[in-house]
Amino acid sequence: MTTQTQDSGDFHEQLKTILPRLRIYALSLTRDRDQADDLVHDTVIKALTGRNSFQPGTNLAAWLFRIQRNEFISGLRRRRPTVPVDTAIAESLSHPPHQESGLVMREFMSAFAKLAAAQREALLLAVLEGLPYETIAEHTGVSVGTVKSRISRARDTLERLLLEGDTRRPADTRRPSVDRRDEESLAATVKASFQSGV
Secondary structure (H helix, E strand, C coil), X not given: XXXXXXXXXXXXXXXXXXXXXXXXXXXXXXXXXXXXXXXXXXXXXXXXXXXXXXXXXXXXXXXXXXXXXXXXXXXXXXXXXXXXXXXXXXXXXXXXXXXXXXXXXXHHHHHHHHCCHHHHHHHHHHHCCCCCHHHHHHHHCCCHHHHHHHHHHHHHHHHHHXXXXXXXXXXXXXXXXXXXXXXXXXXXXXXXHHXXXX
């Protein structure tokens, strides 16, 4: 096996390992399962097409997240304005969870959705990826101080919303479409961040 073939195989294996994390990050950006799947697909295609520009030995995850973020921003620029679905109608068509854990999860997701997009992104990169502040700052194009501030404010806001029980969604915000496994994974990681003080 040649070195080039081996490097290509390693790249594909690492990419497969990072796919679940790419999907969770895509969900945090799009807040919609179908759009998140499309974003992951576009990111993988872009990564495979441009893998020669990746330098082996550097952080593949950071490289992929940068591609995904750029793809998301490009998609926003291409997308035409859409009319939001009325929240009251959408809520009336959905069935409330029958278990207490489902109610807790729903409250958490409502609180999480109220965070500013920049705060959600910083919190997910720090908690889910375990990335250092410097890497997050480089990835998002802001200072380390701004990253620390976003994470701190995100944690404080989540804690306040959950403690006060004020998790009702604003009338102009869509409810994120995520499946139960995604919700449980996200909740567990953010809950761990509160306990560890990330």
